[in-house]
Amino acid sequence: MTTGSVSPRRADTRRNNERILAAALESLASGDELSFNAIARKAGVGVGTVYRHFPTPEALVLAVYRREVRHLVEVVPELLAEHAPEAAFRIWTSHLASYMMTKRGLADALSAATAGAYEDLAARTYDAMLGAVTTLLEANVRAGTARAGLDPRTVLLCLAGLMHLDPTGDWQRQTENFTDLLWHGLRG
Structure with missing residues (x-):
């Protein structure tokens, strides 16, 4: 039993x-x-x-999406254990950009699969991503590589700009330029 x-x-x-x-x-x-x-x-x-x-196909799409978000969130402690906080932030931003560029088909399928339940899924994803960004920012503040008082919600909002990179262009270089610009703002 x-x-x-x-x-x-x-x-x-x-x-x-x-x-x-x-x-x-x-x-x-x-x-x-x-x-x-x-x-x-x-x-x-x-x-x-x-x-x-x-x-159902919807259940499969949702499971794929949750797995991908979980990977983005769970990699943060590993990056911080293996790299200095600034490098961890930059590598994570690169992971996030790669996810956004290579998973566009997932976004379309997710929209179809979550009709009516999108707000709950979006809220849970936002909370998980906000936690990841908060952890990275706090590590950088402790290391003295980012200024104190930054709002992780604002940083996450800035990172949403990665969605506008051109997946058919040189998005890796654009990600580096984007991260450099964001990092200058974080250092203040």
Whole structure:
């Protein structure tokens, strides 16, 4: 007899879930149609496994989106452990820009999948991203590389400018220029 509402998933179930999400992200990012059969082939699982994990295309799109946001947020402590705070901020901004440039198909699918529930998802994403930016700013203030008193909401709003980079152009260089300009404002 088990206690609690859900037993832990087996390792192979977790691996299948991750492979399905990675295959779905690849399809969405490249603008391919979200076909459970194609995703199953890419993930190396049966189509029934895809349906067991994600009963609808909307559920799959939302899971991919949540995974990507989680990766953006969870990388912050790793970056701060491995790099000086300023470098961590710059690398994270580059990760964020890369996410925005390569996941445009995900944005379109997300809009279709979240009809009616977008505000809740957007609020949770905003809170998670605000936490990541706050952590990076606080580390930089402690290191003396950013001025105190910065509002993380304002910095996050500025980072939203990355959405306007041209994914077909030299967005990496544009990201570096954007980050340099933002950094000058953060240093004050």
